[in-house]
Amino acid sequence: MTKSAAILVIGDEILSGRTQDTNSGHIARVLGALGIDLREIRVVGDVEAEIVAALNALRGTWDLVFTTGGIGPTHDDITADAVARAFGVDIGYHPEAYRMLEARYQPGEFNDARKRMARIPHGAALIANPVSVAPGFHIANVYVMAGVPMVMRAMLEEIVPQLPRGAPSIAVTIEAAVPEGTVAEGLAAIQKAEKDVAIGSYPFYRDSGQGSPALGVQLVARGRDADAVERTAAAIEAMLRDLGAAPQRIKQVVPGTHA
Amino acid sequence: MTKSAAILVIGDEILSGRTQDTNSGHIARVLGALGIDLREIRVVGDVEAEIVAALNALRGTWDLVFTTGGIGPTHDDITADAVARAFGVDIGYHPEAYRMLEARYQPGEFNDARKRMARIPHGAALIANPVSVAPGFHIANVYVMAGVPMVMRAMLEEIVPQLPRGAPSIAVTIEAAVPEGTVAEGLAAIQKAEKDVAIGSYPFYRDSGQGSPALGVQLVARGRDADAVERTAAAIEAMLRDLGAAPQRIKQVVPGTHA
Numbered sequence: 001m002t003k004s005a006a007i008l009v010i011g012d013e014i015l016s017g018r019t020q021d022t023n024s025g026h027i028a029r030v031l032g033a034l035g036i037d038l039r040e041i042r043v044v045g046d047v048e049a050e051i052v053a054a055l056n057a058l059r060g061t062w063d064l065v066f067t068t069g070g071i072g073p074t075h076d077d078i079t080a081d082a083v084a085r086a087f088g089v090d091i092g093y094h095p096e097a098y099r100m101l102e103a104r105y106q107p108g109e110f111n112d113a114r115k116r117m118a119r120i121p122h123g124a125a126l127i128a129n130p131v132s133v134a135p136g137f138h139i140a141n142v143y144v145m146a147g148v149p150m151v152m153r154a155m156l157e158e159i160v161p162q163l164p165r166g167a168p169s170i171a172v173t174i175e176a177a178v179p180e181g182t183v184a185e186g187l188a189a190i191q192k193a194e195k196d197v198a199i200g201s202y203p204f205y206r207d208s209g210q211g212s213p214a215l216g217v218q219l220v221a222r223g224r225d226a227d228a229v230e231r232t233a234a235a236i237e238a239m240l241r242d243l244g245a246a247p248q249r250i251k252q253v254v255p256g257t258h259a
Numbered sequence: 260m261t262k263s264a265a266i267l268v269i270g271d272e273i274l275s276g277r278t279q280d281t282n283s284g285h286i287a288r289v290l291g292a293l294g295i296d297l298r299e300i301r302v303v304g305d306v307e308a309e310i311v312a313a314l315n316a317l318r319g320t321w322d323l324v325f326t327t328g329g330i331g332p333t334h335d336d337i338t339a340d341a342v343a344r345a346f347g348v349d350i351g352y353h354p355e356a357y358r359m360l361e362a363r364y365q366p367g368e369f370n371d372a373r374k375r376m377a378r379i380p381h382g383a384a385l386i387a388n389p390v391s392v393a394p395g396f397h398i399a400n401v402y403v404m405a406g407v408p409m410v411m412r413a414m415l416e417e418i419v420p421q422l423p424r425g426a427p428s429i430a431v432t433i434e435a436a437v438p439e440g441t442v443a444e445g446l447a448a449i450q451k452a453e454k455d456v457a458i459g460s461y462p463f464y465r466d467s468g469q470g471s472p473a474l475g476v477q478l479v480a481r482g483r484d485a486d487a488v489e490r491t492a493a494a495i496e497a498m499l500r501d502l503g504a505a506p507q508r509i510k511q512v513v514p515g516t517h518a
Contacts, residue, residue: 011459012457012459013459013479014283014284014287014300015287015298015299015300016287016288016291016297016428016430016481017283017284017285017286017287017288017291017297018430018432019461021280021283021284024273024280024302025273025280026276028273028274028275028276029275032275032276038274038276039274039303039309040274040301040302040309041268041300041301041302042301042302043299043300043301044299046457072443072460072462073440074439074442074443074446074447074460075443075446075447075458075460076450076458076459076460077460109441111440111441111443111444113440113443113444113447114443116443117440148463148464150464169275171275180332180333181332181364181368181373181376182370184331184332184370184372185370185371185372187333187334188333188334188372191335198271198305198335199334199335200270200271200272200277200335201331201333201334201335202278203331203407204407205390205391205409205410220272220277222271222275
């Protein structure tokens with residue numbers, strides 16, 4: 001049974017446009033390789049009530065929820081408290097987290113702000129942080145990770161062995177220098193014949209034409225049945241050739257990799 | 260009265276990790292310059308029921324909603340139908356959209372798929388598309404735009420003159436080569452004294468140290484009251500100097516620009 005997932009990105013810096021969220025794309029690709037269906041992403045600011053509401057909506061709707069951001073030492077890091085409130089559990093220093101953090105700092109440096117990073121909702125299990133020690137945590141179907149990409153990625157690697165596996169999706173991308181509107185009808189017919197494959201159509205306009213078309217479309221056939229995906233891809237290529245185009249397979253995502 | 264806003268990003272390609280959503284960041288910065296508060300972003304796939312549910316939640320909660328994606332000619336472009344369903348209105352060819360699209364194509368090229376791009380929910384006003392003709396549309400507090408970044412940006416420029424204005428936020432960013440945990444307590448005290456300024460703290464780890472610190476923190480003071488923001492920034496700089504650090508202002512967002 002394929003599991004569904006959502007990501008909750010927490011932080012004013014995403015909503016202000018200061019920071020480009022790249023964590024979601026990384027998590028998306030890792031989940032895809034594991035055969036987990038990412039179904040929704042939400043971004044909310046550093047506002048406890050909004051974090052609580054979004055987390056409760058997502059954890060009630062999807063099998064797994066991954067959060068990023070808001071677990072540092074500063075006043076704007078309120079994710080752990082919000083998660084505790086969402087679950088209706090207490091929060092306090094986690095003995096193991098406290099010990100790890102205490103051991104990390106020189107005497108006198110383990111101040112109250114840094115101790116905040118040991119505050120973990122009751123009943124949660126720690127997620128190791130091999131980069132900067134301060135842990136994430138896991139409670140029920142929710143995985144709480146850091147927002148700094150290097151730290152988030154390391155935490156996700158720690159989580160991966162615990163996550164459920166499904167049949168990974170296979171995606172074949174075919175590019176051609178034709179306008180999207182010329183392929184739409186043929187594509188719809190292929191889609192109708194292949195119910196278990198999702199066909200996506202993504203037009204592009206490129207500034208420079210260094211050997212590659214300046215206008216064209218990328219067509220993606222994605223699904224869990226390798227034969228059906230290949231049959232769909234071949235049908236798309238045949239359709240493009242019938243239109244006089246020269247289709248190119250530009251990327252093939254191999255299941256089981258994190259690429 | 261400051262208006263609130265949300266973005267609804269529509270497309271399987273974001274949830275699969277195939278495409279990095281950069282539209283949200285661009286919209287965020289434009290809204291910030293207009294003095295509109297972006298409060299939430301959601302990403303959903305090409306599933307009508309999910310688009311409808313997300314759109315109805317967002318348009319009921321926030322003053323303005325901006326959607327991106329799903330308005331092209333192919334079978335996976337279902338945004339216009341989903342918006343019509345969310346509002347409970349009919350959808351059909353919009354005469355002006357139909358004429359514009361018909362004029363764009365050579366005789367025989369204006370096929371059924373391309374005609375799909377003229378299907379607009381009843382009661383909606385068109386948003387011009389100076390890049391590739393096929394329009395977006397605006398219905399009540401919802402603005403429906405393309406997903407291709409070049410087209411989305413052009414549509415947003417068309418919309419900007421119609422949008423409400425508020426007092427834009429001013430953000431001052433101060434960087435220092437100190438770990439976040441050493442500034443957290445001083446920062447919390449400054450935040451406590453400045454209720455109308457939001458202080459964000461963003462640690463970073465950089466691979467290479469070409470003249471810039473490999474580990475440090477960026478502190479952002481953001482608010483609508485220029486004096487309060489400047490006072491907060493000066494307090495942060497003084498606090499950093501007291502810690503023996505050399506604070507640097509690295510970016511000052513000037514209100515009214517789209518930078």
